[in-house]
Amino acid sequence: MRARVPPPARPVGIKDIARALGVSIGTVDRALHNKPGINPDTRRRVLDTAAALGYRPNLAARHLKSRTTIRISVQLPQEIALFWDSLRDGIREAAAPFEPTLQLEFRSNPRLGEGEVELFEQALASGVNGIIVAPGDPVALEPCIRQAARNNIPVICVVTDAPGTERLASVSADPFTVGSVAGELLSRFLPNGGDVAFFTGWLGTEDHAEKLRGFDASVNAVGRGVHVVAVVEAHDDERTGYRRALAVLDAHPDLKGIFVSTVNSLPVLRAVERKGRTGQIAIVTTDLFPALVPRIRQGQVAATIYQRPVTQGRHALQALYQFLLDGTKPPTRIKVVPHVVMRSNLDLLLERRSGETP
Amino acid sequence: MRARVPPPARPVGIKDIARALGVSIGTVDRALHNKPGINPDTRRRVLDTAAALGYRPNLAARHLKSRTTIRISVQLPQEIALFWDSLRDGIREAAAPFEPTLQLEFRSNPRLGEGEVELFEQALASGVNGIIVAPGDPVALEPCIRQAARNNIPVICVVTDAPGTERLASVSADPFTVGSVAGELLSRFLPNGGDVAFFTGWLGTEDHAEKLRGFDASVNAVGRGVHVVAVVEAHDDERTGYRRALAVLDAHPDLKGIFVSTVNSLPVLRAVERKGRTGQIAIVTTDLFPALVPRIRQGQVAATIYQRPVTQGRHALQALYQFLLDGTKPPTRIKVVPHVVMRSNLDLLLERRSGETP
DNA sequence: TTGAAAGCGGTACCAC
């Protein structure tokens, strides 16, 4: 039995280093921060003893002095409340330890893709230090992100990405994995094989295309006679989704499984009901919102792939804050492992969600 | 589109309150912290204006002054490395923002349940302020926890609980849900029904019994002719597990599903192999360790219920730290939502695990 | 019961 216990006690500070070398703390500070006006030789010695003594800066003290409150603007839609509020909670939670050196400013647009540019410009104009945004319309936002990059304002995308822009990083449930998990679940749910359909928004969106790739790969990998017989673009629109779902159901009277890879699953569920095929089709959806809860509970939806907004929020804030503080560059894509939510863990998930609010 | 932006700028501090009332900051401090020796009337006025001005304490300053480095002892087994190291990582990660006001001391015993008491006593003797422990043998540990409680040293149990003791809280994947998720998965994987077996350690352990309860409830809820035909106690022992698994396989030539609710799944997998029944039985396991990885990849294990050690570690540390700082009592049981890990999300999970280490 | 003042570890800005 080994007991690993750190060296006695008191953490070594800047003045320990100063004392050890017989220099002043001002010099030590200059050396540690690569500031100009110091003999390169002195710097070396300071850095060496700092390392030798195992110096670790006291973050509390640093924040205290740096009177500069860091302001981060968080721009997210109002709808769908449960999802975006969870994301906001995650951000808030991660920011709590840094209060009030770090200030959050929440800006909201009504729905994903609406009024994003205005919010972005407003944030830039108000002089924030960093931005967290869910780009519903990446193309429209591209000039904004470029502008931010020119002003050295780091931008982190959450949930959806704006690929090919100068954003610092993106945080999301890896879309390939999301599709892949859904595909594997459906394959396992259909051990006798059968036809399945894939619903998405726009295949032009990188995110959605990736989900399809993952789904396909996974269905074929298991390979027990499960076939993707329909790939449907519903354009995130209720009516389109409903109409096209009806058409698919008619065209494939023997359909055994459905994966809806966007949040737009309700119209598909309604179509299945309307055709009286509930219970004959294994359905996997994406995300979690109030209207979905009873359908999971009743078993109409076998599983939903939850993209874990709270966790995404936490990661986004941490990455952004680290960057603003240290200049530490996060990985370009921060991937969150999606949750498989079914009847059996639904309550625990909802409970945790509500418990986190205080 | 609404833009919610907080009031102009500078956070209000303790001396703003003092100035507003014409008292000293000492008085304000006494009021805010319910300290003795202050006129109840003065206290009221201070609290009121504090609320009115929207005072939020500056955590950085607070940590800075409280010269008292909080020492937390973390007592976990060495084996199985991947799992416990993940837990340690989660704890470290959560502690990082509070460096070096918060000091972690890691103590390790070789295996769960071995040498726990010694480590615990050692930690108590060294005068730590709080303890995080995974009690392998809760009964043996009970007097230790009592002793800690008498000394006002809060103890948080992770992964497993020590029910009925004075521990401050426990953090774990809710065992009922773990069982329940496994049951639902197996039921879904077997739409034509069939016999399934449940493997555990000791049914006397509350944790294990809960898993069985969840499993049963869930299998019966779906109710498509899936029956639990065997409940096996393997006593966390490889040989026992192997022998009993062979016996179950012989007794039920038509077995269609297995859930191993402890980490002791390898012997069961070997027994299935030995009998040449791989591929004929849907297998769900618990946790994730190197030897399990290829078996998931090959499809021998359909899914494993991952108890998310990193997250458990984070929650444990946060709860303990909050309590030591504020006296904020966490919920008695902190429940983590378990992950369903399958071939399709295995890589993402492993990748994230290794990415978190730096 | 209250006020005043000395730090905590770093940073920033003086003067040498």
Add this chain to the structure above:
DNA sequence: GTGGTACCGCTTTCAA
């Protein structure tokens, strides 16, 4: 190039 020192917001101690 370097040393000294006044802070940052809060806690704590000692004096009144």
